Amino acid sequence: MSGDNRETAQAAEGEKPPFRLLLAYLGPHRKILVAGGLLGLVGSAAGLAMPLLAKYVVDAFGAERSMTGPLIALTVAVVIGAVVSAGGNYLMERTGEGIVLGARRRLVDRMLRLKVADVDRLKPGDLLSRVTGDTTLLRSVLTNGIVDSIAAVFMLIGAIVMMALMDGVLLLVTLLVVVLIGGMTALVMPRIQRAQHQAQEAVGEMGAVLDRALQAYRTVKASGAEEREVAEIGAAAERAKDKGLQVAGWTSLAGVSTWMAVQVAFLCVLAVGGARVAAGTLEVSALIAFLLYLFYLVAPIGQLVEGAVQLQNGLAALKRIREIEDLPGEPAGQDTRVAPGGDEPVGVRFEDVVFSYGDDRAPVHHGVTFDVPPGGLTALVGPSGAGKSTVFALVERFYEHQDGLIEVGGVDIRDWPLERLRAALGYVEQDAPVLAGTLRENLLFAAPDATEDELRRALTRTRLDDLVARLPDGLETPVGHRGVLLSGGERQRVAIARALLRRPRLLLMDEATSQLDAVNELRLREVIAEVARETTVLVIAHRLSTVTNADRIVVMESGGVRAVGTHDELVGSDELYRELAATQFLVS
Numbered sequence: 001m002s003g004d005n006r007e008t009a010q011a012a013e014g015e016k017p018p019f020r021l022l023l024a025y026l027g028p029h030r031k032i033l034v035a036g037g038l039l040g041l042v043g044s045a046a047g048l049a050m051p052l053l054a055k056y057v058v059d060a061f062g063a064e065r066s067m068t069g070p071l072i073a074l075t076v077a078v079v080i081g082a083v084v085s086a087g088g089n090y091l092m093e094r095t096g097e098g099i100v101l102g103a104r105r106r107l108v109d110r111m112l113r114l115k116v117a118d119v120d121r122l123k124p125g126d127l128l129s130r131v132t133g134d135t136t137l138l139r140s141v142l143t144n145g146i147v148d149s150i151a152a153v154f155m156l157i158g159a160i161v162m163m164a165l166m167d168g169v170l171l172l173v174t175l176l177v178v179v180l181i182g183g184m185t186a187l188v189m190p191r192i193q194r195a196q197h198q199a200q201e202a203v204g205e206m207g208a209v210l211d212r213a214l215q216a217y218r219t220v221k222a223s224g225a226e227e228r229e230v231a232e233i234g235a236a237a238e239r240a241k242d243k244g245l246q247v248a249g250w251t252s253l254a255g256v257s258t259w260m261a262v263q264v265a266f267l268c269v270l271a272v273g274g275a276r277v278a279a280g281t282l283e284v285s286a287l288i289a290f291l292l293y294l295f296y297l298v299a300p301i302g303q304l305v306e307g308a309v310q311l312q313n314g315l316a317a318l319k320r321i322r323e324i325e326d327l328p329g330e331p332a333g334q335d336t337r338v339a340p341g342g343d344e345p346v347g348v349r350f351e352d353v354v355f356s357y358g359d360d361r362a363p364v365h366h367g368v369t370f371d372v373p374p375g376g377l378t379a380l381v382g383p384s385g386a387g388k389s390t391v392f393a394l395v396e397r398f399y400e401h402q403d404g405l406i407e408v409g410g411v412d413i414r415d416w417p418l419e420r421l422r423a424a425l426g427y428v429e430q431d432a433p434v435l436a437g438t439l440r441e442n443l444l445f446a447a448p449d450a451t452e453d454e455l456r457r458a459l460t461r462t463r464l465d466d467l468v469a470r471l472p473d474g475l476e477t478p479v480g481h482r483g484v485l486l487s488g489g490e491r492q493r494v495a496i497a498r499a500l501l502r503r504p505r506l507l508l509m510d511e512a513t514s515q516l517d518a519v520n521e522l523r524l525r526e527v528i529a530e531v532a533r534e535t536t537v538l539v540i541a542h543r544l545s546t547v548t549n550a551d552r553i554v555v556m557e558s559g560g561v562r563a564v565g566t567h568d569e570l571v572g573s574d575e576l577y578r579e580l581a582a583t584q585f586l587v588s
Helices: 003-014 018-024 027-062 068-111 116-121 124-166 168-186 189-215 217-222 226-278 284-296 298-325 388-395 418-423 439-443 452-461 465-470 488-501 518-532 567-573 575-583
Strands: 348-355 365-372 376-381 403-408 425-428 506-510 536-540 552-557 560-565
Touching: 018 298, 027 068, 027 124, 068 124, 068 298, 124 168, 124 189, 124 284, 124 298, 168 226, 168 298, 189 217, 189 226, 189 298, 217 226, 226 284, 226 298, 284 298, 348 388, 365 388, 365 552, 365 560, 376 388, 376 518, 388 403, 388 506, 388 536, 418 425, 425 488, 439 452, 439 488, 452 465, 452 488, 488 506, 488 518, 518 536, 552 567, 552 575, 560 567, 560 575, 567 575
Parallel strands: 376 536, 376 552, 425 506, 506 536
Antiparallel strands: 348 365, 348 403, 552 560
C-alpha cells in the first residue's frame, strides 16, 4: 500500500466506532472463529440437556423404574460436552494468538513509519508496552470475550426456554432478580474501561523509566545511582500497582454480581417454588430441575459479565493502540517521475530555509542558504548549537522545514519519494549506533545485497580488517547490545563502512572522526578524499584538521551561514573560522 493510500485507510478507520474497530481485527479469522463458536454452542447444548436428563433420573427413581438409560444419556452428554468444548477452546486460543500476531505486526509497521518528530516525544518503554501488553489484551476480548459472550447468549436463551417450560412463575421471579442486578452491574463497566486505560498507561510509564536506566546502564553504575534508579522504578511500579488495584476492585464488583444474582434468585425461587410444591401446583422433580437450570445460569451470566469486562479492557487497549496508529506517517513523494535516477553524485541546495523543532521553540535555522555542488568534499563547521546536524536531519527528511527551499539533485526535496531519496544517501550519525547482532549484520544493515568483495573492500578502507581478524568468529561475532563489545572508534568505523557499502550519491558524515585515534583519523581523511572523487561528501566537523583540504567549507553560527570558502580563504576573511583554527593550532 502506498503512503497516501495508507493514510487514507488510517483516517477512514479512525472514524469507525470503537467496537467496529475491534471487530475489524476479527476479519481475517472469521471462518475459524465461526467453527470455534459452533463447537462451543454444541458443547453448551450438551450441557443444557443435563438438568433435563437429571429430571428424568429423579422421575425414574421415584417411579421405581430402571435408571440405566437416563444415567447413560447423562454420561454421554457430559463427555460430548467436555470434548466439543475443549476443541472449541483450542480454536479460540489459536485464533487469539493469530490476532495478537496481526495486531503486533500492524502496530510495529506503523511505529517504524512514523515521523521522527513524533517518535522523539514518545518513550521507548511505553511503545514496547503497547506492542506487548496492549495487544495481548485484544486477544481475550476478541476471542473469549466476544465469542464466549455470543455462546453465552444462546445458552442463556436455551436455559430460559427450558425454565419457561418448567414453570413460568418461577421464571419471572428469576428474570426480575437478574435484570435488577444486571442493570446495576452495567453502571460499573465504563469505570472499568477508564481504570484499565490508566493502568496500561502506568505500566507503559514504568517501562519507560526502566528503559531509561537500561539505556544508560554504565552511566547509572558510574554515578552510583543504582539506589535512586531502583527507587524511581519502584515508585513507577507502585503507581502501576495502584492503578491495577482499581481495575481489580471494579472487576471484582462486576464479577460478584453473577454470584449475587444467582444466590438471590435461588432464595426467591426456593421460597416461591417451595410454596407451590406445598400447594400441589408444582412437582418436586420440576422444582429440582428448575433449580439446576438456575445454577446453570451461573456460567452464561458469568461469561456475559466477563465478556463485558474484557470488552472494556479491550477498548482501553485499543485506545492506546489507536493513539499510535492515528499518528501521521511520513509523507510520500508528490511525483515519482521527477526524482533524478542513475548513480551520479547529487548536489544539495539550501535557500532561505527556516526550521523550528516546535511551534513554541525558537527557530534552529532562519534563512540558511548555501550550495553543495555534485561531487567533491564540502564541510560544515561552527560552534555547537549552530544548526549543523539539523542540516542532515532536513536532508534525510526526518523533519520538514517550515519555509524556504531545499533541493537534492536539482529537485525540491518534497518531490522526492522518501524511499528513493534515502536510497541515494549514506548517513554516518554522530553517535555511530550499532545494533545488537553480528558484525556482518551491522555492516550489511543498509546494503543487504552487497557482495563479499564489496564488503571486504569497505573493511579494508575503514581499517576494520584487523578487527575482523582478531574476533573469535570474524564477521559472525556478536557485537552485543548497541555494540557494547566494540570500542567507540570501532563502532564509528563500522558506521562508516556501513554507509560506504550503500554506495551513496550523497554521503553525510556527522563528526565521523570524533572517537578515532590520530592514526585512524589520518587514514579516514584519506578515505574521505578518495570517496569524494566518486560521490558528493558533506561532513560536519569540529576537528578542522579533517577538513582543511575540503573543496569548500560552510561556516555556520546561530542558525545561519556566515561564510563560505576554502580553508585558506576563511582563515584570511572570517574571524570566527580563524578563531576555531587557532584554538586547534592550525594557524598561529
